Amino acid sequence: MTNKHGLPNWARAVIFFVTYNIFIAIFLVVFYKVTFDLVFSDRSGNNIFLIVEQAIKEPEYSYLLAIQLFITALLTIVFLIFFKAALDPEIKNLLNTVKxxxxxxxxKGFAISSVVISLSVFILWIKGEIVFSEANWPTNNTLTFLIIYVCVASVEEIVYRGYILTELTKSMGKWLSILISSLVFSLLHIFNDSFSLIPLLNLFLGGVFLSIIYLRYKSIWLIIGLHFGWNFTQGVILGFNVSGFDSTGILSWENIGDQHWTGGHFGLEGSLITLILLILLTPISLRMTPAKNNSQATLTGY
Structure with a gap:
């Protein structure tokens, strides 16, 4: 399938992926330089980008990460508008859905993912891999992490499921499109702290699960809710790291078991328990029945 420019849909997805990431990379360079000059100019060291990247992971400066991601979300919408005008008018459908x-x-998405990730913690607790330590209301960082996780979920789902997966399915089989988009999604986390094989598998299977749900229900807000609920619940509510990033939570736990089971510093996405649950979720998601009034919500051939 091609568009008015004679490009197959998979080529548009590749062009979108490359140009979008270059666009965001340029923004990050500018953001890090400005942030360093305004906030961290008194710190020693020549690599200002490394200094800012490390600093914004600290709880004291997490507000800077929230600002960065909020601007990234706005710039993603701007990029979609320009890409629509330049190469793909059909993006208006995605923009209308987001709007x-x-x-x-x-x-609904938030509730489903919250139950799944909470089940991981419950199993780890029953198994004796973690021990509850304390509960606190993190009033200083709750709003900050709320913004962070909403922006992360929105940007990643709009880009990787809403556009790239959709375009790939127009050029190739749905399963191949799901596998490619999920692999790209998981590899984007390769530079996160404590990244290893188990987190790679979990992120890949999580991408597969989200892709299946999106293609069945055609609801960008459902998978944004799933993604947000996953991160917010494990980070802000349960107090685990999220994909290698430190997060301040209401609950606190001590990892006393094997980090392959607990996830270690990477968080629950690095846990074998989560891997098992995601493996079980995939066939379950294939049996979920879309709403009757959604005529486009079936996956032919599944």
Whole structure:
């Protein structure tokens, strides 16, 4: 399938992926330089980008990460608008879907992922791999991490499921499209702290699960809710690291067991328990029945 420019849809997905990441990389260079000059100019060292990257992971400066991700989310919408004008007018459908905020779908996604990630913690606790230590209300960082996880979920789902996966499915089989987009999604985390094989598998299977749900229900807000609920619940509520990033949570746990089971510094996405749950979720997601009024919500051939 090609567009008015004679490009196959998979080529548009590749062009989008490359140009979008270059666009965001340029923004990050500017953001890090400005941030260093305004906030960290008194710190020693020549690699200002490394200094800012390390600093914004500290709880004291997490607000800078929230600002960075909020601007990234706005720039993603701007990029989609320009890409629509330059190469793909059909992006207007995705933009209209994003604009039509669907709270119910978002909350359903949040609830599903919260239950799954909480089940991982419950199993680890029953198994004796973790021990509960304390509970606190992190009033200083809750709003900051709320912004961070909403922006992360929105940007990643709009880009990797909303556009790239959709375009790939127009050029190749749905399963191949799911596998390619999920592999790209998981490899984007390769430079995160404590990244290893188990986190790679979990992120890949998580991408597969989100892709199946998106293609079945055609709801960008459902998978944004799933993604946000996964990160927010494990980070802010349960107090685990999220994909290698430190997070301040209401609950606190001590990892006393094997880090292959607990996830170690990477968090629950590095846990074998989470891997098992995600393996079980995939066939379950294939049996989920879309709403009857959604005529486009079936996966032919599954």
């Amino acid at each position: 039509a905020l669907h709270i119910i779908h978002f909350l």
